Amino acid sequence: MICNNLYTDVDNKWCKRCETHVLRKNFTNCTSGNEIIDDFIEEKQLEISKPQDIVFEWISYDKFVDVKEMDKNDFSTVYLAQWKNGPLYWDEKSKKYIRNSKEVVLKYSHNLQNVDEFLNEVKTYLIKFKIYGMSQNPDTKDYIIVLQDENYCIMCNYWYTDVGYKWCKRCETYKLKKNFTNWTSENEIIDNFIKEKQLEINDSQDIVFDWIPYDRFLGIKEVDKNEFSTIYLALWKDGPLKYNANIRDYVRTPNELIKLKCLRELSTFYKRLLLFQNTTNEFLNEVKRFSLVNTYKIYGISQNPNSKEYIIVFNDYCKKCDKTSAMLLHRRCNSCLTNHLKNDFILRTSGNKQIDNFVQEIRLKIKNYDDIVFEWIPHDQFNNIEQIGKGGFATVFSAIWKDGLLRYDTSKDLYIRNLNTKVALKYLYNSQNITYEFLNEVKAYSVNNSGNILKVYGITQDPNTKDYIIVLQYAEGRNFEYWLFNNYKYFNWTNKLKILNNIISGLKEIHQKQMVHRDFHVGNILFDEIFVIYSNVNLYISDMGLSREVDNIDKTSIYGVMPYVAPEVLRGKSYTQAADIYSFGMIMYFVATGRQPFYNRAHDGLLALDICEKVSRPEINVPEAPECYIDLMKKCWDTDPINRPDATKIEESIKLLCNSYFDHNSINKDYEIEKQFKEAETYRRTKNLSVPNNINLDTHPQAVFTSRLLNSFTNDLKTECIDLMY
Incomplete structure (x- = not known):
């Protein structure tokens, strides 16, 4: 509007020409008194190219309060401080730069009063850190770098080993x-x-x-x-x-x-x-x-x-019974904790001896104070019940559990309830005659508080239909496809790799417990939040053993989403960990492309035959995904299960991809991998940002991406498919 040129950023009404003019005009209001430093700061200010860029400044030392020493070595000292008026940042509402008080890090460089040496250090830090500007202690004359407190250790210039706690092993x-x-x-x-x-x-x-x-x-x-x-x-x-x-x-x-x-x-x-x-x-x-x-x-x-x-x-001490050989759960032994649950909480009964015994068996499996306390929960404990999903064997609802989840309060040394816990209710079709075999599968993963596996809180029953209901942790972001629709703009290759790393970590945990998922696809990967928050994405693997007919004990039944089911399983072989790896390969395809595998084909007997006999796999090529990524994906969906890597090897491979692409301090960096991912990211930006990442592609009317019984499509495979492996 002022210079009659197009906005540099139309949405934010931000003009580089005008904003740099204002910065140049106001520059004399706060200077260091050193011409070399002032020239450097002015140069950095004029480099801004978008409203989100940091405006580099000379900051008068008297602007800092609550200065606290945090760390020290022979060369520098690091302080935390409150910058009273804070840095300049672009306010989207007012369409202008404003200031807000902010906590910052001050890095004092000892014995570095030579301006050229100091500026060289600043330039080094600008590569890795978000720097607000520079200052100087008026007493010691030490120059100070003013930084944003983020993921790098300021003392050694490497990534924090534990970013959340700002802890650096080095x-x-x-x-x-x-x-x-x-x-x-x-x-x-x-x-x-x-x-x-x-x-x-x-x-x-x-x-x-x-x-x-x-x-x-x-x-x-x-x-x-x-x-x-x-x-x-x-x-x-x-x-x-x-x-x-x-x-x-x-x-x-x-x-x-x-x-x-x-x-x-x-x-x-x-x-x-x-x-x-x-x-x-x-x-x-x-x-x-x-x-x-x-x-x-x-x-x-x-x-x-x-x-x-x-x-x-x-630290092995139970303050309740003085036992020395017990496994301790925050100063209570296993025996004392289970007795506490028995004595202090009335065990609600279902009226079904098999179910009640099942609940008791799970409770006796508690081994850690943060393990889930599995319960029979009366159906009248739930309100605000709303349908959020439907599959071949169950309908899922969100609900509020009035009493809420039992959790161990370490400060009070007792179990308390989280009132009004939001949960997911999985209504199991035709489950009036629920089998003990099915309950055992629920039991297998219902206690441990695992990071990437959806938690199971208990079981209840619909009073009208008498169908049983599994009570699960609620995931706000829902399944992968739903989450991707809301986040396609942010689904860059950095986030793709982070998500894959979380998924394979969860699968590795399942496999290390000698378990098999058996229905691994994007519908069973759930997200904690609907939107990406600061690039931190928490997800959970769900539905282990739950995606099938509850009253069916026929071991020859094949369940799943056809494109994700391994060819040997389609041919009647048992589900194995290698079959889960095949499914993970298809998840890698979805992550890379935003498309469901075989979205454009009917999921029928012909597709099953093509998967087994013609070794049909979804099409993908460079530059849609990096060559190194495609190679790993193809290893996962190899026809021969023996040739597929296990979860541990896949996790190692994905960590190498992460280290090479976005961990700039990794010693295990492969520059060819980095180059491939940069090319794939450039392709993604030019081709995919204008649409929800291929989600709106026409899906074949007979493509089914919910779990179902597949035997009607696979009965002929044993005779029609050439048996290359067995």
Whole structure:
């Protein structure tokens, strides 16, 4: 409007010519007083090309308040601070730049008062970090880089190992190494072992293994004893080191109740087993063995100064019953937790002995305090019931569960309910005569709180039809196809790979438990949110064992979505983990193209025959997907199940693709892979952004993408299909 040229960004009514003119006009309002720095800042400001770009600034030091030191090394110190008026950002409503107070990171560069050296460091940081600008401490004259607090560790310039907690393995192990001289057991072998254990930490939640002086324990009380060891209960005055994300450092949690395992006659015992010769080595091997065969947290090692016995310090203590051999669930043993559930919560009964026994069996499987407490839930507990989906064997509704899910409150040390929990209700057709075999499949994955597997909360029954209903975790984003329709603009190759990585992680978890999904397709991949939020996409694998007729015990029945069913299964062979991998290959096709496999064909006997005999697969070529991606996908849908990679190998392959394409600090980077993905992304942007990523393509009227019984299409395959493998 002002310069009579077209807007650079029409939607935001943003004009590069006009906005850079305003910036140039206002530049003299805040300068560093150093001509070289001011020229650099002005140059960066004039580089903005869209309204979302950061406006680089010189920021007067008095604009920062609540400055707190977060980290330090020999070369720099990092602080968190509140920038009072905050950075300039484009407001879409007012169509102008405004400011809002913001928390920022200040990186002081020590002994770097030479302007050229400082600007070289700034240029290096601009490659990886979002930088708001520069400042200078008026007292020390140290130059300061002002950064957005995001995914990179500012101290070492590498990605945080744990982005959520801003935890960097490289920096934390460096600090532990520097601290090695501040403690000693006075035994070189023990010291080296502890150092080795400390440097093995890979996560912010990992325990920092310690040498703990014996005088740090209070109230030592014997609680158990056998031929080889004595167990004591004690209070550890200092407590273990735990990472505090708020201050980004390790702090001790004092007065931790712990167990001490003192090993008596260790040398004689192990010599008898002909395993070890040296007492110290025997003890350390016992520590390793103890940590492998138990789920206890081992905090470290100590030594009784009088008896010279070495001690394993661990956290196995049930404050309700003082048991030492129980698996602990946040200070309660398994037995105490299940008794608590029995005594404090009236077990609702279904009136069906088989169902009630089934619910009890699942409850007895609880092994962790965050495991799901499976329940029989009266149908009148649900309101606001609305249909959200329909398949071949069930209809799915959303609902509000009035009492809500039972969860263990660690602060109160008891189970409480999450009132008005939103859930999904899966009404199973013709399930009045539900089979025990079907219930066993539900039981197989109904307790563990797995990250990428949809949680099962319980079971209920429709009072009118008497059909049974599985009560499931509600996924707001619904299934993959629904989610993609709402997110096609953001479905770039970075998000595609992140989603595939989540899916294969969930499938690997299923396979590691020696289970098979048997109906793996995009309709059974559900999303936590409808829209992409900050590129973080949480998803769940659903319907393990639930996509079939509930009252059918015929093991020769073939269920599924035909394009996702492996050829050997269509021919009557058993479902295997390799069959799931074939299905994953078809999911890779959907991720790459936005199209369902064989969307343009009738899903009938001819398609089944083509899949088996003619080895028909959906068409896809470079540049629609990178060649390396297509190669992996084709390995997954190989006709011979023996040739398909397992879930672990696929996960490794996908991580290599991720590392090569968007993890710029990875040491396992393949530049050819990066090049292929960049070309595919360019193709995606030019071809697919104008339509919902091929979703509106004409689907054949006889293409069915819900699970159903397929035997009527496959009965002739055993005789008509050339048997190449069996």
